[in-house]
């Protein structure tokens with residue numbers, strides 16, 4: 001992260017807010033920026049200081065639209081992320097299929113330094129007037145007569161207490177601090193074994209590579225700073241008893257993926273290897289009387305779609321419009337917002353089925369059977 005933590009506008013005194021946004025990923029930041037620009041008193045609590053690795057590195061060309069709407073596009077374009085010129089895939093057949101963004105009306109996409117991207121959005125939120133509390137984890141969120149009381153733990157070991165009329169849950173795949181049962185409809189058991197390898201970005205193909213294999217699929221993409229992200233996506237239950245040595249598992253599975261191997265070498269030195277959840281799901285409730293969910297906290301998309309960040313940014317913008325309506329007396333605004341998210345998610349489930357349906361080379365593999 002380029003800018004120091006002290007650049008955030010922070011305070012240790014309890015404060016009253018119109019809206020508390022819990023989580024400072026793309027969805028939380030987009031919500032905070034859009035609300036602060038509308039003149040609301042917004043506080044955004046973010047667990048990290050944007051200094052630990054994050055997954056989700058490819059930004060779709062269509063993200064130009066929400067970034068421009070948030071007035072962050074120029075700042076983002078000057079921030080040194082790598083242009084992504086398309087996707088090469090080995091999917092449904094052994095031949096490499098190339099889909100260049102040259103035909104995309106929005107132009108190229110990007111390979112991100114994800115920490116830098118999320119930190120840039122948090123700085124935009126602070127510049128728009130939101131109070132950004134980095135290194136702050138919301139632990140409790142208690143309903144009171146006119147909203148919520150939030151208790152958060154800070155890295156400096158002190159406790160921050162906030163009151164807000166409305167809470168936006170932007171905690172991603174993590175557990176929600178909102179009160180009451182938070183239930184998810186989960187559509188699969190997808191996990192990702194994600195690591196970094198050395199590969200100067202000037203070397204080789206700058207496109208994202210997708211490669212289907214019998215037990216799942218691989219993706220790899222260059223990142224700013226000379227690394228390449230490499231991930232093996234499979235079902236978590238297929239790894240049972242094999243999680244004790246992730247690098248052994250990674251190397252064993254790599255032998256099934258000749259195109260990925262060609263890019264990263266047969267015996268690459270893999271750094272920061274970790275197992276992350278990647279299932280598709282939606283919350284059974286995406287809003288309540290005084291709260292709503294945005295981004296992955298509401299519904300999560302298969303990384304195959306490369307749509308998670310686009311949906312997160314869009315949901316933040318839509319949430320801000322709904323919240324403005326709600327404060328203006330439109331009591332149905334939050335429900336309409338949630339209905340729109342549900343609609344988008346239903347459409348996504350159809351697209352997801354279509355793409356997995358195009359890979360029929362392993363009819364006896366449980367991973368593919370479950371998706372056909």
Ligand SMILES: Cc1cc2nc3c(=O)[nH]c(=O)nc-3n(C[C@H](O)[C@H](O)[C@H](O)COP(=O)(O)OP(=O)(O)OC[C@H]3O[C@@H](n4cnc5c(N)ncnc54)[C@H](O)[C@@H]3O)c2cc1C
Nearest residue numbers: 023025026027047056058137138172192295296303308309
């Ligand atoms: C393996 C994998 C690969 C992916 N690849 C892509 C890709 O190439 N392109 C793409 O568009 N999408 C991709 N995605 C999806 C994308 O990363 C997510 O959709 C996106 O990050 C969602 O944004 P968000 O703001 O909703 O959640 P997040 O980015 O997860 O942000 C949530 C934030 O909330 C904070 N938080 C959590 N709990 C608390 C708390 N109690 N208090 C304070 N803060 C809290 C976290 O620290 C985090 O910063 C991928 C996902 C996975 C799993």
